[in-house]
Amino acid sequence: MIEDRVETFDAIIIGSGQAGNPLALALAKEKWKVAIVEKGALGGTCVNTGCTPTKAYVASARAAWAISNAHNLGIEVPKSPKVNLKAIKKRKDKLVTDSRLGIRKALADSPQVTMIRGTASFLDKTRVKVGSRVLKSYKIFLNVGARARIPEGFDDVDYLTNTSILQLDKVTDNLIVIGGSYIGLEFAQIFQRLGAKVTILEMGNYLISKEDQHTSELVREVLEKEGIKVICGAKCMKGKNKKSGGITVTFEKDGKEKKVSGSHVLLATGRIPNTDLLKPEKAGLIIDDHGYVEVNSKLVTNVEGIYALGDCNGEGAFTHTSYNDFEIMADQLLGEKKRTLDDRITNYALYIDPPLGRAGMTLSQAKESGKNLLFARMPMSDISRAKEKGETQGKMEVIVDADSEQILGAAVFGTGGDEIIGTFLTTMYSKLSYKTLMNSVQTHPTVTELIPTLLQQLKKVDH
Ligand SMILES: Cc1cc2nc3c(=O)[nH]c(=O)nc-3n(C[C@H](O)[C@H](O)[C@H](O)COP(=O)(O)OP(=O)(O)OC[C@H]3O[C@@H](n4cnc5c(N)ncnc54)[C@H](O)[C@@H]3O)c2cc1C
Numbered sequence: 201m202i203e204d205r206v207e208t209f210d211a212i213i214i215g216s217g218q219a220g221n222p223l224a225l226a227l228a229k230e231k232w233k234v235a236i237v238e239k240g241a242l243g244g245t246c247v248n249t250g251c252t253p254t255k256a257y258v259a260s261a262r263a264a265w266a267i268s269n270a271h272n273l274g275i276e277v278p279k280s281p282k283v284n285l286k287a288i289k290k291r292k293d294k295l296v297t298d299s300r301l302g303i304r305k306a307l308a309d310s311p312q313v314t315m316i317r318g319t320a321s322f323l324d325k326t327r328v329k330v331g332s333r334v335l336k337s338y339k340i341f342l343n344v345g346a347r348a349r350i351p352e353g354f355d356d357v358d359y360l361t362n363t364s365i366l367q368l369d370k371v372t373d374n375l376i377v378i379g380g381s382y383i384g385l386e387f388a389q390i391f392q393r394l395g396a397k398v399t400i401l402e403m404g405n406y407l408i409s410k411e412d413q414h415t416s417e418l419v420r421e422v423l424e425k426e427g428i429k430v431i432c433g434a435k436c437m438k439g440k441n442k443k444s445g446g447i448t449v450t451f452e453k454d455g456k457e458k459k460v461s462g463s464h465v466l467l468a469t470g471r472i473p474n475t476d477l478l479k480p481e482k483a484g485l486i487i488d489d490h491g492y493v494e495v496n497s498k499l500v501t502n503v504e505g506i507y508a509l510g511d512c513n514g515e516g517a518f519t520h521t522s523y524n525d526f527e528i529m530a531d532q533l534l535g536e537k538k539r540t541l542d543d544r545i546t547n548y549a550l551y552i553d554p555p556l557g558r559a560g561m562t563l564s565q566a567k568e569s570g571k572n573l574l575f576a577r578m579p580m581s582d583i584s585r586a587k588e589k590g591e592t593q594g595k596m597e598v599i600v601d602a603d604s605e606q607i608l609g610a611a612v613f614g615t616g617g618d619e620i621i622g623t624f625l626t627t628m629y630s631k632l633s634y635k636t637l638m639n640s641v642q643t644h645p646t647v648t649e650l651i652p653t654l655l656q657q658l659k660k661v662d663h
Pocket residue numbers: 214215216217218219220237238239240241242243244245246247249250251254255318319320321343344345346362383474477478509510511512516517518519520521522551
């Protein structure tokens with residue numbers, strides 16, 4: 201009888217991602233008996249195939265770029281740098297392994313936590329199957345993340361994804377990147393800087409289409425200046441392995457069929473949530489058309505006792521949003537029950553170099569809100585610190601609600617943009633008037649010291 205074999209827990213967590221691990225530890229600390237189920241490597245996407253490895257590669261690519269461009273700062277480098285992808289990968293693998301081992305140790309050190317390896321799927325709304333084991337709980341937390349979406353027409357091709365490209369130990373000759381958004385642009389610049397010839401094919405008319413067109417055009421300029429070929433309005437239809445090696449991609453542009461060939465192709469065409477593996481219908485869970493589990497602002501699904509956190513709930517697709525889901529969940533279960541998704545202000549960075557830091561609304565989104573707006577923009581080329589560094593590409597801009605005086609959104613695309621954006625974000629979370637920031641004295645010489653100057657230039661926006 202199945203009931204004889206059932207193992208019962210106070211909580212079952214499916215997925216050892218950016219929300220699952222801290223939640224397991226927080227619940228265990230309060231003496232809950234917790235099972236955490238993981239089918240792959242501990243730490244999920246961020247640690248193994250996402251943020252950590254890509255940002256390690258961004259650092260190596262930046263070093264290669266700095267050496268190639270050192271003559272601009274008066275340093276003569278005798279010959280072009282030699283890139284050793286094996287060594288770059290080894291450094292990345294150590295960072296990943298250290299992080300993974302840290303998670304394994306933290307979970308193993310907690311006697312209240314049982315780690316179960318395998319793929320979990322629902323039997324019903326309180327029971328989950330993992331191999332031959334059956335687990336039961338009245339509280340089940342889904343943190344199953346997402347995987348690369350493979351578009352139709354590429355099934356029979358030797359394509360790369362964010363996972364397999366990180367296993368290469370030789371830089372590709374010609375890399376075709378399909379998808380001009382976060383994943384595509386970061387890998388495109390990494391590989392171009394490491395010595396590959398890169399072509400980006402993007403279906404939309406602009407790169408990173410979630411941003412304002414002005415930002416998108418500046419990003420394109422930066423990438424093209426480094427030698428990356430960008431083709432927008434290119435819907436990729438299929439790929440074909442060439443007999444002589446390499447791959448040909450067929451795409452449609454302006455109603456015409458075109459082809460481009462390369463030694464490798466990276467599919468960066470979005471992500472699909474791993475909810476299909478859960479057999480969610482057996483628990484009666486509502487899954488939307490894109491595969492996300494629907495949740496309310498407290499992360500509760502339509503089924504009592506089942507919660508969804510991280511990328512799989514469609515409420516954010518970043519490590520910090522997944523971790524914030526953990527914080528909300530912990531507060532709802534163990535704390536003051538005050539934190540919800542409604543408190544979160546959108547923010548992220550695109551880690552090309554220079555990075556794009558973003559907080560809150562874009563200008564187009566702000567215009568759609570119907571509010572009275574103030575807006576200011578300043579090119580990085582006006583900023584002393586950027587000139588001194590010889591890194592003057594990009595801009596800084598801010599949008600303010602003219603009535604409440606609160607900052608609605610900001611973008612810092614330029615040297616240090618991923619860190620500087622935090623100044624705007626903190627002001628937004630503090631609900632301060634922009635004038636507080638405008639009247640602050642910032643350290644010289646920094647890019648941040650120009651934020652007060654930027655705010656002095658705010659002008660009314662005509663809708
Ligand atoms: C290339 C790349 C770069 C990125 N860079 C950044 C960045 O710089 N900054 C940033 O904020 N975000 C970045 N992200 C996004 C970030 O990695 C994710 O948003 C983050 O990892 C949150 O994921 P999660 O917690 O929802 O789940 P994940 O970390 O994806 O974990 C889900 C886990 O669940 C497991 N699982 C799935 N189904 C089952 C099942 N049925 N049974 C058992 N286990 C299961 C999976 O194996 C996985 O380990 C990047 C993503 C990619 C792909």
